[in-house]
Amino acid sequence: MICTRCAKEKAYSEAEIARFREHGGPPLPPGICIPCIIRDPKLRADLYSWGDQRMQTLIQTARDLAARPLEAIDRFVESFR
Secondary structure, eight states, rough: BOOOTTSBBBBBOOOHHHHHHHHTOOOOOOTOOOHHHHHSSHHHHHHHHHHHHHHHHHHHHHHHHHOOHHHHHHHHTTTTT
């Protein structure tokens, strides 16, 4: 699918966007390429906000693992049962 704004770059379809969102992916609008999203202030703000939130979640998870490594190991072992 070609971008509906610039007609140059590849854009993601509705099905691809739905698959990304199922796995916690970014809030990309269908039919618009990444460079056009970054050029648009509103879409860029939404994407950066999602990225900031994602980074905070990853940092919190890493801190939890560092603070309580035995609990993390127990959860890992339990996931195989």
